[in-house]
Amino acid sequence: MRVLVVEDSxxxxxxxRLGLSREGFAVDVVADGEQGLSYARNNPYDVxxxxxxxxxxxGMSVLAELRDKPDRPHVLVLTARDRLEDRxxxxxxxxxxxxxxxxxxxxxxxxxxxxxxxxxxxKGSSVEVGPLAVDVVARRATLDGKALxxxxxxxxxxxxxxxxxxxxxxxxxxxxxxxGVHRLPSSNAVDSTICLLRNxxxxxxxxxxxxxxxxxxxxxxxx
Numbered sequence: 001m002r003v004l005v006v007e008d009s010x011x012x013x014x015x016x017r018l019g020l021s022r023e024g025f026a027v028d029v030v031a032d033g034e035q036g037l038s039y040a041r042n043n044p045y046d047v048x049x050x051x052x053x054x055x056x057x058x059g060m061s062v063l064a065e066l067r068d069k070p071d072r073p074h075v076l077v078l079t080a081r082d083r084l085e086d087r088x089x090x091x092x093x094x095x096x097x098x099x100x101x102x103x104x105x106x107x108x109x110x111x112x113x114x115x116x117x118x119x120x121x122x123k124g125s126s127v128e129v130g131p132l133a134v135d136v137v138a139r140r141a142t143l144d145g146k147a148l149x150x151x152x153x154x155x156x157x158x159x160x161x162x163x164x165x166x167x168x169x170x171x172x173x174x175x176x177x178x179x180g181v182h183r184l185p186s187s188n189a190v191d192s193t194i195c196l197l198r199n200x201x202x203x204x205x206x207x208x209x210x211x212x213x214x215x216x217x218x219x220x221x222x223x
Contacts, residue, residue, distance in 0.1 A: 001046045001116050001159070002026040002177050004073065006036030006062070008054050016049065019105055020112075024139055024152050026180045033057030037065050044176045045073035047115050049108075052079040052090070063093040074115040078103070113137050120163040127162040130221040132207060134162040143204060153178065154197050157190070161208065161218035170215035 003025045007013045013029050020027045028043070030036045033054040040048055040062070048066075052059035059077065066072045074096040079086070082100040090098050096118070097111050113136060117123070125137040134141045141148045141158055150158065156178040161169060171190045194216060198205035209217050 001156075002044070002180065003028070003047045003049065003112065004036065004039055004043070004045045005029045005049045006031075006033065006039075006054065006059070007049070007051045007078070008032060009051075020109075023109060024156055025112075026156070026178055028180045031055075033059060033062050037062050040066055040073060041069065044071065044173075046119055046177065047112050048073040048075045049078050049112075050075055050095070052077060052081055052086070060089065060093055063090070063095060067094045074119050076108075076111055076115060078108070110137075116163075122163065127159075127165065129162055129165050129218055130207065131204060132162070132201075132218075134159055136163070143201060148200055150197070150200065153193055154200070157193050158197055158218075161216065165218045166220055168211045168214050168217045173215070 003020055005013060005016050005020070005027065007016065007029070008031050010031070013031060017027050017029045028039060030039055034056040036050065036054070037057060050059045050062060054062070059079065063075065066075070075094065076097045076099060077090045077095045078099050078101065080101045087098045096115055099108060099111060113125070116136065117125070122136070125135055127134045127136065131144045132141065136159055139155060141150060141155060157174060160174060160177050174190050194208060198208055201207060207218060207221070209219050211217060
């Protein structure tokens with residue numbers, strides 16, 4: 001899943017970038033509101049983590065500008081402004097969640113996972129596609145109850161296909177959601193990862209189908 005962090009503290013920004021990257025997210029980071037708005041407008045993020053006290057353009061203004069954007073990311077406001085009026089204003093301006101600094105990284109992570117599930121209309125932490133189960137919180141996948149040994153990139157691709165199960169997903173959509181702005185993939189990176197993933201699915205490799213000229217679909221088995 002792809003996350004944008006807009007935060008003007010260099011220390012916190014780098015800490016969030018490293019922490020979320022270790023958790024398997026594709027993370028982009030920017031330090032002011034104008035750049036944050038530009039990134040959010042031009043890239044398909046799943047979650048936007050947004051400070052309110054930003055240079056050039058404050059967080060409330062970013063929220064207002066994104067309010068009518070089709071398919072805008074779910075927004076988690078992360079700020080030192082802890083007054084009730086601030087929380088109410090942030091939520092009324094379009095934020096999906098509000099977390100006050102200082103915070104525990106584990107809580108931030110749990111809230112991000114909750115926003116991802118909400119974005120893809122998943123109620124539970126596990127997405128099941130026939131014999132395949134993908135736990136988006138524990139970040140692990142099992143096939144017929146046995147754990148799959150996946151690389152970070154293989155898991156990220158499988159997770160995205162699982163959240164979009166039974167939908168044809170283009171190569172460009174996959175690239176947009178598992179790579180950051182500054183980590184552009186090679187031209188055959190998605191195809192290569194699909195091939196490796198199918199090999200690990202063994203005799204269930206048919207679960208990931210190729211739609212020629214369209215993309216890939218993780219398809220639920222017929223009853």
